[in-house]
Amino acid sequence: MKQFKRDERPVIAVTLNGRRVSAPAEPRMLLSDFIRQALGATGTHVGCEHGVCGCCTVLLDGTAVRSCLTLAAQADGRELTTVESLADQDGTLNALQNAFRNNHALQCGFCTPGILMSFTDYLRRNPKPTEQEVVDVLSGHICRCTGYAGIVAAVLEATGTAAPKTGGKS
Ligand code: FES
Ligand code: FES
Incomplete structure (x- = not known):
């Protein structure tokens, strides 16, 4: 320094x-x-x-x-x-950003850049996290809008670790 x-x-x-x-x-x-x-x-x-x-x-x-x-x-x-x-030069979102959009993981978006960057670091080290591990990382962030569930769902979707949805038409 x-x-x-x-x-x-x-x-x-x-x-x-x-x-x-x-x-x-x-x-x-x-x-x-x-x-x-x-x-x-x-x-x-x-x-x-x-x-x-x-x-x-x-x-x-x-x-x-x-x-x-x-x-x-x-x-x-x-x-x-x-x-x-995170996004490509032409504005194409990366997988994590797309999953945030798909899962309504942001509202005002104020907290979102920090959360995305924390998971960008974390998912490099642990690309297939459990739900509890996602919650643990998210515990270092405050979001006043979403209630957090959408953010957890987004990370699990982006990493392919989301549980299959049930209750839909067969
Ligand atoms: S502005 Fe840095 S942790 Fe809140
Ligand atoms: S989306 Fe508004 S603070 Fe998180």
Whole structure:
């Protein structure tokens, strides 16, 4: 991590979603503010700013972190992945995003980027989670709209671990 002199605004350089970018940042600037304000990637949302709600979650060198609890300086020279990376350039959603849409897993969408990024990290390590494991990961996020059931269903659908639906016409 760079050492800063008082009142210095050093340039922080990161690879954001595969592209090298840089911008000056105050030594105490939060990574969440750096991403949104300096880099203009506003898909990452900021809610509590205390590490509680999870909506600011991004990947730093592939690992999910709360960007509101991380300094921009800590990301210097590292790889940053945000929700903007998930869909294709033409806007085609990835499997997890599609499953969110299919299962009504978002309403206002404020919490959604952070949840998507947490599961992007988690599902790489555990591609076939149980329902309880999905619930455990989701426990690190607050959603004020959905009641969570749709989010759990979406993750299970995206990973092919959803139980077959019953009760339909035969
Ligand atoms: S804004 Fe970072 S955890 Fe809530
Ligand atoms: S969809 Fe509104 S907070 Fe989760």
